[in-house]
Amino acid sequence: MIELDKVSYGFGGTTLFSQLSLALAAGSFHFLTGPSGAGKTTLLRLCYADLLARSGKVRLFGQDAAALDRDGVALARRRIGVVHQDCAFLDHLSIAENIALPLTVADRTAEAAQNLPELLNWVGLSAQAAQRPPQLSGGERQRAALARAVIMSPDVIIADEPTGNVDWEMSQRLMRLLVELNKMGKTILIATHDLHMIRTMKAEVSARVLRLRDGQLMQAGAEL
Amino acid sequence: MKTVLELIIGDPQADRAVPPTGSTARLTVFVAAVMAFLAIMALAISMTAGRVADLWAQELAQSATLRLPVDAQNADALLLSALDVLETTPGVISARALSTDEQEALLAPWFGPDLPLSDLPIPQLIAIVTDDATYDAEGLRARLQAQVPGAVLDDHSVWRAPLMDAAGRVRLISTMVTLLIAATVAAMITLAAQASLAANVQVIRVLRLVGARDGYIARAFVRRFTLRAGFGAILGVILGAIALALMPEGEAGQSILLGVGFAGAEWLWLVAIPLLSAIVAFFATRAAAFRRLREQT
Numbered sequence: 001m002i003e004l005d006k007v008s009y010g011f012g013g014t015t016l017f018s019q020l021s022l023a024l025a026a027g028s029f030h031f032l033t034g035p036s037g038a039g040k041t042t043l044l045r046l047c048y049a050d051l052l053a054r055s056g057k058v059r060l061f062g063q064d065a066a067a068l069d070r071d072g073v074a075l076a077r078r079r080i081g082v083v084h085q086d087c088a089f090l091d092h093l094s095i096a097e098n099i100a101l102p103l104t105v106a107d108r109t110a111e112a113a114q115n116l117p118e119l120l121n122w123v124g125l126s127a128q129a130a131q132r133p134p135q136l137s138g139g140e141r142q143r144a145a146l147a148r149a150v151i152m153s154p155d156v157i158i159a160d161e162p163t164g165n166v167d168w169e170m171s172q173r174l175m176r177l178l179v180e181l182n183k184m185g186k187t188i189l190i191a192t193h194d195l196h197m198i199r200t201m202k203a204e205v206s207a208r209v210l211r212l213r214d215g216q217l218m219q220a221g222a223e224l
Numbered sequence: 225m226k227t228v229l230e231l232i233i234g235d236p237q238a239d240r241a242v243p244p245t246g247s248t249a250r251l252t253v254f255v256a257a258v259m260a261f262l263a264i265m266a267l268a269i270s271m272t273a274g275r276v277a278d279l280w281a282q283e284l285a286q287s288a289t290l291r292l293p294v295d296a297q298n299a300d301a302l303l304l305s306a307l308d309v310l311e312t313t314p315g316v317i318s319a320r321a322l323s324t325d326e327q328e329a330l331l332a333p334w335f336g337p338d339l340p341l342s343d344l345p346i347p348q349l350i351a352i353v354t355d356d357a358t359y360d361a362e363g364l365r366a367r368l369q370a371q372v373p374g375a376v377l378d379d380h381s382v383w384r385a386p387l388m389d390a391a392g393r394v395r396l397i398s399t400m401v402t403l404l405i406a407a408t409v410a411a412m413i414t415l416a417a418q419a420s421l422a423a424n425v426q427v428i429r430v431l432r433l434v435g436a437r438d439g440y441i442a443r444a445f446v447r448r449f450t451l452r453a454g455f456g457a458i459l460g461v462i463l464g465a466i467a468l469a470l471m472p473e474g475e476a477g478q479s480i481l482l483g484v485g486f487a488g489a490e491w492l493w494l495v496a497i498p499l500l501s502a503i504v505a506f507f508a509t510r511a512a513a514f515r516r517l518r519e520q521t
Contacts, residue, residue, distance in 0.1 A: 050433070070517075071437050078435035088430045092243040104241060105436035148434070 001026050001156050001187045002047050002080075007056035009042055016042055017215035019056070024156065024189055029182045029205050031198050032191040033220065034212035040191040041085065043212060044160050047189065048080045049073045061155070078106055081149030083159035087141045089133035096120065096129040099148045106152065115151060123147045123177065138165035142174055156187040163194055171197055179205045241436075242427055242444045248416050249452055255412050256456025256505070257463070260497050263405045264464030267493050270398030272484045277391025284380040284387070288361070290319070290350040293374030303348055306372045310352060313367065315359030322349045409453065409501055410508040417449050417512040428517070442513035446506060453505030457498035465494060 001024045008018035016039040024030060024047070032040050045051040046058055049065045058065040060076045068076060081102075089098045097104075099119065100112035120126045123143040128136060136144065142162055149157055159178065163171035175197060182188045182205060192198065198209055209220040290310070292302050303321055310319035322330075327349060328339050361379045368375045421428070431441050468485045486493060 048433075071439075074432070074435050074437040077433065082433060084433070088433060090241065090243075090427055090430055093240060097240065101241070101430075102434040105431055105434055105440050107440075152435070 001061060002189075003057075003059040004043075004046060004053075005057045005059070007046060007053040007058060009039070009046060009051065009054050015215065017212070017217070020215070020217050021056075022210070022217060024187050026155070026187055027182070027185050029179075029188045029207040030190070031201075031207055031209045032189060032212060033193055033195065033198065033209060036193065038212045039215070040193075040212055041160055043217075044082075044158050044189065044191055047156075047158055048077055048082055078102065078152055079155045081152065081154040081157045083142070083145045083149045083157070083162045085160040085164060087133070087145040089141070089144070091133050094130050094132060095125060095136065095144050098133060099144055099151055101148060102152045112151075119147045119151060139167070139170035139174075142166055142170070143177075146174060146177055150181060150186075154186070156189070157181060159188070159190045161192055162190065163192065163197060172200070175201050176204070241431060242420075242424055242448070245420055245423060248420050248423075249448070252413065252416050252449060252452040253456035253459070256409065256453040256501055257460035259405050259409045259412075260457035260460025260501055261464045261467070262460075263402055263497050264461055264493065265467070266398050266401040266405065267490075268464075268468055268484050268486060270395055270402075271486055271490050273394040273398075274391055275487065277387055277394070280387050281384050281391070284384045285356060286354055288352040288354055288377060288379040290352060290368070291376040291378065292348040292350070292372065294345040294347050295374075296345075299348060302372055302375075303350075306350060306368070306375055309364075309367050309371050310350065313364050315355045315357070316364070317353045317355050319350055319352045322351060406500065406504055410504050413449055413453055413505045413508040414512045417445055417509040418516060420445060420449075421513060421516040438514060438517045441517060442510060445513045446509045449509040450502050450506045454498050454502035457501035461494050461497050 002022075003024070004020060004022040006019045006021055008015060008020070010016045010018075020043070022043075032043065034040055042051065046053055046065075047060075049058070049060060049068065052058075052066055060068070061079060063072070063076070065073070065076070089095075090101070093101070096116055100109070100116055103109060103112045103115075116129075117126070120129050123146060125140060125144055125147065128140060128144075133141060133144070142165065146159070146162065149159070157178065162174050162178070166174065171194070178188055178190065179201065198207075201207065202209070211218055211220045290306060292299075292306055295302060307319055307321070310316050324342070327346060328337075330349075331339055331346070361377065365377050368377060428441055471484045473483050
């Protein structure tokens with residue numbers, strides 16, 4: 001699905017990581033952890049071509065991300081649902097309109113009417129459909145972001161600290177929604193620094209845990 | 225055609241993706257209205273000046289004046305001789321000696337009324353109407369030189385040339401003014417679109433992240449500015465039409481200042497100006513939007 005092959009990236013003169021490789025196979029479930037500032041968000045952004053690697057190759061569904069034109073990147077992103085750390089909503093639209101936005105920009109507005117009620121019900125936001133994002137709590141916003149990430153039925157779902165601003169109960173609920181999606185065949189990549197959550201979820205899903213530290217990506221072992 | 229239909233009909237859901245910007249919208253409509261009003265005025269003055277100049281030039285082209293030498297002893301003989309030459313000249317449709325009253329009227333602006341014309345050595349004038357196709361001024365001059373020595377034929381070319389030149393320049397200046405107005409509309413729309421795009425950087429980022437193509441994002445801005453420019457221009461054209469209706473009317477060719485407006489097919493400018501304004505806005509916004517989107521990569 002998504003493959004990073006000896007990828008390097010940095011800001012300005014500094015190198016965040018180099019020679020980093022990662023492969024997200026279809027239906028796999030990955031946790032990405034590491035200390036703050038290690039480059040987890042940057043790594044995720046490389047995975048959905050929001051950033052381009054300095055060197056190495058990023059392949060999205062078999063295509064070199066660097067070789068994609070602007071429309072090509074847009075089409076690739078329609079196959080990747082992203083739950084952003086800040087949720088990235090349009091505050092002038094209702095929650096229902098925000099969730100339907102990927103369908104709207106793909107000129108598939110008619111499908112929204114068909115899928116939206118079921119999706120709102122799945123994330124427990126039916127009653128908040130007409131509200132604006134600032135009116136929602138952190139947990140509700142995260143669930144809405146998850147609903148928006150899956151409305152196009154993408155092949156891959158990438159979530160950046162999806163439980164960062166919510167309580168333990170809501171964290172578990174969100175994670176279970178992601179596990180549910182994985183069982184439906186979706187590839188999942190979640191960046192989180194919440195090791196307790198990872199330990200809890202590993203009991204429910206077969207997941208690889210990757211640790212990004214000092215520019216190196218390695219598989220976490222028994223310490224988890 | 226599909227693009228035009230999409231532009232007019234649009235997708236209400238897609239339009240909502242970009243938040244409305246009240247002040248930019250009002251300013252765009254206002255400037256488009258003012259520019260359309262100015263364009264209508266510039267075109268109306270140009271068309272009217274052109275028509276008046278054409279009319280004058282046409283009238284002067286088909287007429288000439290023969291001035292007979294002052295010779296009180298042989299005045300009648302000279303007149304008969306000149307009329308005889310004129311009647312037998314190809315291309316001369318009619319020749320008529322001006323009466324004393326007509327000659328007095330011609331001189332009245334300079335000498336005042338009740339001029340004792342018979343006491344003054346005023347040359348007799350003959351008004352000639354010609355047919356452009358067969359009239360030969362040089363040939364007539366040669367015959368008059370032989371048969372009526374001292375007669376002077378004035379074919380009005382001295383007057384006609386500067387009129388034609390002036391009319392051409394008025395049209396040129398008016399065309400330049402209209403082009404400048406179009407350029408100003410394009411510049412204004414570009415600035416407004418850039419301001420709107422800059423104000424919506426976060427919206428554009430989100431649209432990109434959920435898979436919007438550049439064409440989709442640009443379309444939301446292009447549609448808005450095109451419709452605003454078209455709507456503003458319609459308002460400007462309506463105001464322009466009202467202003468033209470309030471202009472004082474006069475007889476055709478009487479003066480450039482009288483009867484300013486359109487005639488016949490020229491009225492189509494009232495339809496064309498909003499369309500042209502919308503077309504200019506379409507391309508200006510599209511160029512600005514794609515340039516900005518490329519820069520934001």
